Amino acid sequence: HRRFTLPAGETTVTNEGGTVFVRSGEAVLFQRLRTEVSELRFVGGDGNEILAVGDLGLHNGQAIDITFDGQAGTDTFRLLDSAQTLDLTSLPSDGIVNVEIFDVVGSGQNELILDAATVRLLAPDSKRLLVRVKSGDEVSFGQDWMVDAPAFIGGETVHQQHQGDTILQVVSDRPWQNPFNGLDVNRDGTVSPIDVLIGINVLNEGNAGQLNAPMSAAELPIYYLDVNGDQFISPIDVLIGINFLNTAAGSSEGEAPEPPMSSALSPPSGDLTPLDFSLLAALPASSADENTLLRPTSGCRRTSSRELLTATTALWSAIEAREEAVHHSLASEWRFGDAGRELSEADNLRAEANEFDEALATEDDWLF
Structure with a gap:
């Protein structure tokens, strides 16, 4: 040698x-x-x-x-x-x-x-x-x-x-994507509905768009919002999280099993499974910081299934308004038509969420 x-x-x-x-x-x-x-x-x-x-x-x-x-x-x-x-x-x-x-x-x-x-x-x-x-x-x-x-x-x-x-x-060249687990938005080591709700909250506040690379410590990400690594925060990032929870959990538990500590650092491929927003209502009690992610109209740190429905409805509206832009930016990596077909079921999901809300009418508000 x-x-x-x-x-x-x-x-x-x-x-x-x-x-x-x-x-x-x-x-x-x-x-x-x-x-x-x-x-x-x-x-x-x-x-x-x-x-x-x-x-x-x-x-x-x-x-x-x-x-x-x-x-x-x-x-x-x-x-x-x-x-x-x-x-x-x-x-x-x-x-x-x-x-x-x-x-x-x-x-x-x-x-x-x-x-x-x-x-x-x-x-x-x-x-x-x-x-x-x-x-x-x-x-x-x-x-x-x-x-x-x-x-x-x-x-x-x-x-x-x-x-x-x-x-x-x-x-990495994706500063807003969690390189250890792209689905773990709040970097707590697990993938749970709170990761999806963080994205929903950002979209509801009208902050969809390109995520610029931080130029100083003050600009570092608090949350890893770029789930699919395209350097944008958009409805598709939320949909990926929902799709994972629906597929991996498949139960009434509020938390899905942990994926392995690995990352492909590239957008996922394949078809989206039918969306089921009811899983988001099974959130466990969480910390004070996470409690503020959804902002109830009452001002207290409690939110009802109705407010969850409002948040998801706003998400659907954001998806419809940005569909053309998302399609343009992801056409080479995602079969966006599959996502579009899933989103056409929004009315059915609204009806399901309303039934869920009525079933909870006599219960105390959920604490997130």
Whole structure:
């Protein structure tokens, strides 16, 4: 095997026409037929080194065994191509160590698999890892993370989650989308009706439209409103949440099972199932901040099923008014006609909601 001490800056490893090249800038450090290469060892120095690796292909079903010890400084492992999968959980303990940044953007559609134990192995001193992704990439983070508020660092929105003293940060090109779970609008770690109601409240206040990238800490998102990652807040974001709750829950419980801690960072595909707004009425008691999301006319922190119906009716009106704009912006990614057919059932849903309201007429108001 070959061992390289990386110079400062970026070193690339590529397969070009069956020949493996290792380059630093324009300088070729290594060149050999792919069939003759089975292992490559890289060691960093005191600076900030970047090791960028392309799709090197297989020989006799085997990939090239690459190790990278970044040592001191802030070091980066970067993918160069597309459709690459990097499973950090399957690497040996000395495979990639002392690396603080993983950049999986490449040329798109890459996949990264990691968990908290992996972060501690990769960065044993800081126990902190930064991952860079773009829409279309898929990342699996493992379980038992707690999602924190985003931070504004170095002119970028940095999404954060922690597990004990282990910190995982993510920078993506969708600052208003939760990279850990796009459906978790309020980043409490679960997907529940409150995530849908946050979107409804924003739409009812007339705030639909483009979500601009934050330019300062003051502009960071309080809620992750961009469920589908199109950089707009629109009725489709609410519909995705409703569709998930109706499909995944399928019960009278107010909370759906948690999806895994992973994100595809791209709009979902497929047909929308018939909408059922009755699930929104099964909200559990919640915190004072969440109680203010729907604004009852009485001024107290209680809301009735009638007020819920008013909110959903306003949502339908917003959907109808913005259908043309939403269709234009999502035509290449969504079969919007399916959503339109579902929305044509609004009258039936209103009738169902009215019956539900009458059934609750003798009960106390619901507390959200």
